[in-house]
Amino acid sequence: MAFDADEEILQDFLIEAGEILEKLSEQLVDLEQHPDDSDLLNAIFRGFHTVKGGAGFLQLEALVNCCHSAENVFDTLRNHKRQVTAELMDVVLEALDNVNAMFDQVRNREEPTPAPDTLIEALDQLARPESETAAAEPAPEPEPAASNAGQEDQGDITDEEFERLLDALADGQGAPEAAPVPAGEPDTAAVAAAGGDDITDDEFEALLDQLHGKGQFSGATDTPEQAPASPSGGSSDLISDDEFESLLDELHGKGGSPSAAAADAAPAAPAKKVEQPEKTKKPVPEESKKPAPVPAREPAKPAAAAREATPAGETTVRVDTKRLDDIMNMVGELVLVRNRLQRLGSESEDEHMHKAVANLDVVTTDLQSAVMQTRMQPIKKVFGRFPRVVRDLARNMKKEVNLVMHGEDTDLDKNLVEALSDPLVHLVRNSVDHGVEAPDVREQAGKPRAGTVTLSAEQEGDHILLSIADDGAGMDANVLRRKAVEKGLFEQDAADRLTDNECYNLIFAAGFSTKEQISDVSGRGVGMDVVKTRIGQLNGQINIVSEKGKGTSIIIKVPLTLAIMPTLMIMLGDQSFALPLVNVVEIFHLDLTKTNIVDGKECVVVREKVFPLFHIKRWLVHGAAGQAEPENAHVVIVAMGTKQVGFVVDQLVGQEEVVIKPLGRALQGTPGMAGATITGDGRIALIIDVPSLLQHYG
Incomplete structure (x- = not known):
């Protein structure tokens, strides 16, 4: 080694x-x-x-x-x-x-x-x-x-293979191939047959002459056409680069570089020349009579190919990802400065100041986009493993499953590519195991014997949408309700009130599984809980659409990057907070006297939908719990995984891109806080972690 x-x-x-x-x-x-x-x-x-x-x-x-x-x-x-x-x-x-x-x-x-x-x-x-x-x-x-x-x-042979080739030439061709060797030069085959392990330079030259014909590379005196190719005169033993390339092409086939993916067919014909002398012994002298066209035709192509390939090789630079992360952090700082200058520029009446800030905004946005692109990778790096996963799982379970993939070239942040790998494996395995039925069952239901799992990715604004769909049995909302009651997650009357979509989302509850038998693939109710937690950590959302007998689709929405986050800036009292925009569903003004109480919780009804209301000011602002509540307020509907709730806030500031900074040692571990940032007016704002906030306070 x-x-x-x-x-x-x-x-x-x-x-x-x-x-x-x-x-x-x-x-x-x-x-x-x-x-x-x-x-x-x-x-x-x-x-x-x-x-x-x-x-x-x-x-x-x-x-x-x-x-x-x-x-x-x-x-x-x-x-x-x-x-x-x-x-x-x-x-x-x-x-x-x-x-x-x-x-x-x-x-x-x-x-x-x-x-x-x-x-x-x-x-x-x-x-x-x-x-x-x-x-x-x-x-x-x-x-x-x-x-x-x-x-x-x-286009490469080992030393052992080369020795074997020499032995074959010596054993099989000694007498017949001696004929074309010119007078005065040693009979290589005879020398080799006699048991000599080493051969001299002259003997090696003679061997080349036997293989390819005399006169191609022996100097200008034998073939006048080659005189100009020798840089140091007609009698020189040196050969030019083009002649050397041509010799390699004849020995191993043209274009046989390991990195040349397109050369799979081209080398086949020339490479056979190495084997030919063993079988066809007489054409060898004939080849030596017309060597001129070989160097005239072939060196031009490899030389041209080399010239074309050189710039392509120099356009790629390998960079440590830590260096890219450092650049991304600096761009983040620049974004914060840009936000500050925009706020100051809006307060100024100087036209030149406005133009300069506008130019800075354009340049910063372009720079931010360019640096983000350097960290982007195609999601194919994740998708590439699934054909094997589906194939092995289908054979193991005696099912027939076809995997269809769309949008493999969709780019997203390198960190997200790595973070999405495990959740997607869980979901794909779940589709094959729970979703697609056995071939006989599908046939009885009038479906093709082979099921289909479709994996797709597409960019939507500053988010990526991932979909894992199958054409299997779908989900039965009533079965899910019954399981929820059996496991003690809901009382019977609460379970009866659940919508079908809420029933489908029960599969994300810890320990919840509809599998009657536990296998090495699934049945313990762990995988989907892990998926939901992981997607939540990525500031993503997950949703399920299912139709009994037709199939199930699981849709994941995650941000393009985790480095710079679009947020909705809000005010609670006189303190600024940032809500990740990915969690925000809608905003409206509310008369707080028109709320309802359902199951002991304050709720608001919007377009026949019921949303629980939370006064997060009471949780996050010191001394706010005892203050009188205003009659009117703004409500921000936020999505946490598969649930939607309403946050009551005092004031809406607007949308702003922020850079997440880790909390200091004194604040680390604070429930509901993902980090901090500097706002456009120079103040520090805490970034709210919606799932953590609700889990701790709600």
Whole structure:
């Protein structure tokens, strides 16, 4: 294991291999749906081959062996010697799990644990053609086939493979290939056959002549056309960069760089030249008669490709996320200064001052947007794991489930991408387990045997909407009411008053589950409670829409970023507070003499909906509890998860973007407070954490 290797090389391997392994999980599940997709087979083959190459460079033998065996399987598949089956995919996916586990160990600077021998044996068995019987013993054969195929796609061969090629040339061609070797030069095959381990430079040149024909790179005296290509004169032994590129192209196939994803088909034809001398011995001298067009045609393409690729490689810079966080914090401070200047500018009558503040506002907004974009990642990083999750769960539960994904390129803050990962896994597993019925049940209900789970994401203003929908059995509100009464969450009369939508939201209660039998997938009533808590911590909302017999949709709404928050500034007495705008549903003016009492709580009826009312001034402002209540006030309807309540406030200031600052040591842990910020008029305002506030006081 070469952990003492150059740290930069190791980091490059971790980044490149990490991206490839992420793709492989999705590609393998996709292959099961499209087993005849040759492009997909080639892409998976290249993926395992590239990871194997990087691991071999770092001497990670356990990783090399597992990838090599998996690579052999896909070489057999892409040569149409075996068919893709569910059982084959089970073994390959198990191999990918082992590769991922070893990769994590390498990332943690640990020695990778080799894959089980039974798994390697299963892969080697699958690498053999289906027509081949167990009695035949061509066990070593897949290795040269795979390595040659790897040459075609990747353009690199190992020292061992090169030695094997030399041995094959020496053993199989000694006498016949001696003919084209010019007089005065040693017979390489004869030397090799005689048992000499080392060959001289002249012998190596002769070997190249046998492979590719004499005269291509031996100087200007043999082929006058090449004289201008030599920078130091006709008799020079040096070759130009273009000639060297051409030689590589002939040896390994054109464009065979491991990073060139598009080169999966192109190298196939030229690469066969390496193998040809073994089978076709007479055309070799003919090739040597017309070498001129090769350097004339081929060097131009790699040289042009190199020139085009150079700028693309220089446009990407790897930046530590901590540095981006620091820049984001500084932009946040700039936003606060902008807010202060806007307030001062509005009080001034100087026209130039107004223009300068307006310009500052535009520049700050653009800068804020640009810095936010640097932290953005496509939600595909989360979605990419779900094809595998759904596939394994469906096979485990004997169900047929198709996963459809929309909006995978939707961008959101890196921190949110990581935070949403676990809640979404819970919801997708729940859709497969609770939502989609067994194939026979679906057939009896007149539905297709295969259920569909749809995962989608879209941007709506400064928020992201995520939806997890299934076409399963839907929810039965009456069953949920009965369960709620059985578990003691509600009295019977209170449960009867619940709307269907409120019944659906009962699944988020801690310990609530409609599953009669507990399995390793679900039934303990823990997952959905965790989901609700996590979404609440992200200042998000979650809602359920369901129709019995038709299916269920769970909709999540989260802000694009957690760094800068749009808020509604309110006044309680003479103190400022900020309500996160994501929680605000509507605002209206209310005559407080027209409230009602329901179940001992003060409520207000708006458009035939009942909202509990809370005078948060009594909770948050010292000495306010004993003051007389005004007859009129503003009411802000806020959403907390799936519930909506009304907050009575004294004054509405307006919308303002704020930067969340952590509370000082004396105030840390204060119930209902998410942090603090500086308002446009220079005062400090506390940011209200709505779920925490209601949980503690309400």
